[in-house]
Amino acid sequence: MMLSDFGRIGFDPFLEMRRMQQEMNQRLGGLRTSAAQEFPPVNLWLGENSVALTAELPGIAPDDVDLTVRENTLTLKGDRKSQDETSVWHRRERPIGQFSRTIQLPFRVDPEQVEARFANGLLEVELHRPESDRPRKIQIKG
Template identity: 80%
Template sequence: MLLSDFGRTGFDPFLEMRRMQQEMNQRLSGLTAGAQEFPPINLWMGEDSVAVSAELPGIAPDGIDLTVRENTLTLKGERGSPAESEKSAWHRRERPHGSFSRTVQLPFRVDPEKVEARFANGLLEVELHRPEADRPKKIQIKG
């Protein structure tokens, strides 16, 4: 960029900065391509509740710590390492093991007394309800 470019009509002084940022984002995107948070989760939002499902294969229900506070859900646990034989060596190891923790910001506060959690076949399903006082109220307009 030349000093004479600054006097040019229609010159965008931030164009070069945006180009550099885009280039850096492209280069850095390859670094996280294989990374995935554990456990993978899905989150659905209804009008008065939120549903969360988490895949937790190989973990017993009593090994899961689930807490909720206002609009934050935290899921913790530990996934044991597979048994290893002294006569074999790993060829590929992609499944994570060890302690894990996922904290999810929910779209609204939830009532901790109205949380329902079910666990079957390695799938944790949690339904979290919005407190009655926080639910939107329809206002009747008088004419």
């Protein structure tokens, strides 16, 4: 943008400000720190008739985790409690407090066929697709 642009007919300073903001967001978007990423980190695997999900939850008790599923959405909520309230921290990269992640699944799942296991800070969830939603091969008559 040049100073001569301000006198130009049809020049919209607000449009120019939005363009500059978008450009700055794009340039700074890759500078996220690991602490700013969503918690907990999850991995999702797609099977033919099921989805498997793992979530890393170090230092969190299974009773402090709430897992719900509705149609094709899984919600993981919890509370990461402080282990020591009296210490003066020199460095703290693992935040405390409540967290929530909502994950869109690739298909509807049967809430009656969800299996969840929690061991050593790793939550493993297997979600099965309802029989009625599974693709069926159609026999073509000749």
